[in-house]
Amino acid sequence: MQIKQTAMAGTLESSDIQIMLSQGEKGITFDLTSDVKKQFGDAIKKTIQDVLASYQIDDVMVKVVDKGALTPVIKARAITVVQRAMDQKDQPNWEVL
């Protein structure tokens, strides 16, 4: 499935993560900026991929600027950005949450 609109969630402040989703046609592509990319890059991507999978999104461009966010923060930001991108902010997906 594709997303409906470009969306962004999170900030660039320390311990947070900024995630932007925009329309893509070539599967899930990542553009990740992080000081700890070497150590945690794959783990960050995995957390976001899991959220995308639970919403059945398989074609999307994901731009991530990580400022040292912990996994629950990444998950929360990912859920928010997906809900915004699917234009269903007011219909939380309880099964995912």
Place this chain on the structure above:
Amino acid sequence: MTDKVAELYLFNPRVKKTWQTFLTKKGIPVFSDQEVDQIDQTIGLFDEKNRLVGTGSIAGETIKYIAVEDEPNGPAGARFNQLVSSLEASLAQSGHFHLFVFTKPTYEHSFAHVGFNTLAKTKQGLILEKGTPNIQSFREQLPKKPNTAKRVAAVVLNANPFTKGHRYLVEQAAKENDWVYVFVVNQDVSLFTTKERLALVERGLSDVKNVCVANGGDYMVSYLSFPAYFIKDHDRAISYQTTLDAELFKEQIAGPLGIQVRYVGTEPDSPTTKRYNEALQAVLPKEVLVKEVPRLTQADGKQAVSASSVRQAIKDNQFSSIVALVPKTTAHFINEHWQTLRGKMMKGQNQHAD
């Protein structure tokens, strides 16, 4: 973090004064109307004693006038990140997910750190972007050149409107190359709108087979629109703007698309265009050749065919003299929209280059 973000209303003279003083202290000295008038929103960052410690502004989809005073013992860059974050959130709320930054080379690193990509740089300043659609998507949506095309050229036109002179330039390029990209400058400050100019170029070149006409998008605009708020000297600002434009073309357009030659018309009359051509000559070779083609002249053999003489004729209500200067397709369009064009001209929306 106890810093607060608040909107700065620059129409309030006192607020504007504080803002200017802060920026001047931070080495940003230019507050010309040309730069300041385009600002849509300015935000400020205030510390616990309510002192201004950071500011940034949005103009369209561009971030400018950004400056931050780091906390003496605090983490470096924290305030900068908070500020950029707020500006991005504010743009996102109004539906903009793509932004540019024009700034001094010293800030390149700070912006790269929050996810910006450098598009082109000069010694005096650089342009970065973040978000989508970006330069990659721009290049991907362009018509593909045939695989057999070996010699590839490009022409960038404002075409306000498309004349026989423009056609002559493109024809030269088409004769000497296998494939020619014609980019039309995307800016609605001209007498003819971008849509109209694009359509006139397409129609006027429809019989030339190895040419593709494309909108220049955000990447081919008038270099005069590049913010230069951080360069005080006017002369240096122009040299920065023209060089940056040339670098942008070389790095992001010519290189990836395999363009080997850029064709430009000689400019005997306009000093700014002359400087622009000089900048192209200085930056593009050896990767890209710059070929200056002498301008097509009018019947008298002296005066160059130019879009400005067409606009002058519209102003003077002289349709008959236009016919000799433009292809039939453009003449037809001008004839059909004569009253509208004259109306616009009388309001003085004409002050823009070819």
